[in-house]
Amino acid sequence: MQEQLTIIGGGNLGKSIISGLVSSDIFNTSDITVVDKSFYNLSYVKDNLGVNISQDIITAIENVKWVILCVQPRQLEGVLNEIKDKVTKDQVFISTVTGTSIEEINQLLPDNKVIRVMPNTGAAKKLSMTCISAGKDVKEELAIVEEIFKTIGETLVIEERLMQAATVLGASGIAFFLRFLRAMIQGGIQMGFHPHEAQIIAVQTAIGAATLVAENGTHPEREIDKVTTPQGCTIEGLNEMEHQGLSSSVIKGVMASYEKINTIK
Ligand SMILES: NC(=O)c1ccc[n+]([C@@H]2O[C@H](COP(=O)([O-])OP(=O)(O)OC[C@H]3O[C@@H](n4cnc5c(N)ncnc54)[C@H](OP(=O)(O)O)[C@@H]3O)[C@@H](O)[C@H]2O)c1
Numbered sequence: 001m002q003e004q005l006t007i008i009g010g011g012n013l014g015k016s017i018i019s020g021l022v023s024s025d026i027f028n029t030s031d032i033t034v035v036d037k038s039f040y041n042l043s044y045v046k047d048n049l050g051v052n053i054s055q056d057i058i059t060a061i062e063n064v065k066w067v068i069l070c071v072q073p074r075q076l077e078g079v080l081n082e083i084k085d086k087v088t089k090d091q092v093f094i095s096t097v098t099g100t101s102i103e104e105i106n107q108l109l110p111d112n113k114v115i116r117v118m119p120n121t122g123a124a125k126k127l128s129m130t131c132i133s134a135g136k137d138v139k140e141e142l143a144i145v146e147e148i149f150k151t152i153g154e155t156l157v158i159e160e161r162l163m164q165a166a167t168v169l170g171a172s173g174i175a176f177f178l179r180f181l182r183a184m185i186q187g188g189i190q191m192g193f194h195p196h197e198a199q200i201i202a203v204q205t206a207i208g209a210a211t212l213v214a215e216n217g218t219h220p221e222r223e224i225d226k227v228t229t230p231q232g233c234t235i236e237g238l239n240e241m242e243h244q245g246l247s248s249s250v251i252k253g254v255m256a257s258y259e260k261i262n263t264i265k
Contacts, residue, residue: 003031067091094114115142129154
C-alpha cells in the first residue's frame with residue numbers, strides 16, 4: 001500500500017501494533033512513523049522495527065492517510081486539541097483508547113472518519129483479540145483496519161455499544177485467565193511439583209485447551225466431556241470447583257468489572 005500511517009504513542013500497545021505491521025506487507029516500513037514523547041520508546045522502535053520516528057506530532061501526521069491513536073485516555077484530549085487544526089478530511093483515525101467513543105472523538109475532529117479498536121496484550125505475541133467498531137460510511141476503511149489488526153491476532157467487528165463489554169472480556173480477560181492459571185500452578189505445587197514444573201504443565205495445558213476449542217470450533221463443554229470419565233478424578237474435581245462457586249464467581253467477576261468500567265471516564 002502506498003499510503004502512509006502514523007502511530008501517536010509508541011508505548012506498550014503501540015510497539016506491538018508496529019511489530020505486527022512491519023512483519024506484514026500492508027505498509028512499507030518507510031511509510032510508517034511513530035510519534036512519542038519518550039526518546040527511549042522512539043529509539044527502540046527505530047532500532048528494532050526500522051520505522052520512522054518523530055517527536056513532532058504535527059509534522060508526523062502531514063500527508064498521512066491513517067493515524068492510530070495509542071495514548072492513555074487522560075492524554076487523548078490534549079493530543080486531539082494539538083492536531084485538530086492541522087488534520088485534513090481524508091485522514092482516518094483509528095483509536096485504541098479505552099472508554100472514549102467515536103462521537104467524543106468526532107466532537108474535536110468532526111470531519112474525519114473514526115474507527116475504534118480494542119486489542120489486548122496478546123498483541124505482543126501476535127495473539128491479540130481485537131474488537132473493532134465503526135460508524136456509518138466506513139466500509140472500505142473498516143476492511144483495511146481489520147487487515148491491519150489481523151497482523152497482531154484475531155479480529156471481530158462489533159457494535160460500538162459493546163465496546164466496554166469487549167474491554168472486560170478481551171482486555172481484562174487476559175488477567176482473569178492468568179489468575180485461573182496461577183491457581184492451577186498453586187494446586188500443582190501443593191501436589192508436589194516445583195513451581196517452574198507446575199508452570200510448564202499448567203501453561204501448556206491452557207494452550208492445549210484453548211487451541212482445541214479454537215481449532216475444533218467446539219463448545220468448551222464438549223471438550224470437557226472428552227476428558228471426564230464417569231466416577232473419575234476429573235468429574236470429582238470439576239464438581240468440587242462448582243460447589244465452591246467457580247462458574248458463578250467468574251460470571252460475577254466479569255459483571256463487577258463491567259459495572260465498574262461503565263463508571264470510569
Ligand atoms: N496495553 C494494552 O493491552 C491495551 C489494550 C487495549 C487498549 N489499550 C489502550 O491503548 C492506549 C495505549 O496504551 P499503552 O499501554 O500502549 O500506553 P503507554 O504505554 O502509556 O503508551 C502511550 C505512549 O504515548 C506517549 N504520549 C502521550 N502523549 C503524547 C503526545 N502528546 N505526543 C506523543 N506521545 C505521547 C506516552 O508518553 P509519556 O509516557 O511520556 O506520556 C507513552 O509513551 C490506552 O488508551 C489504552 O487504554 C491498551
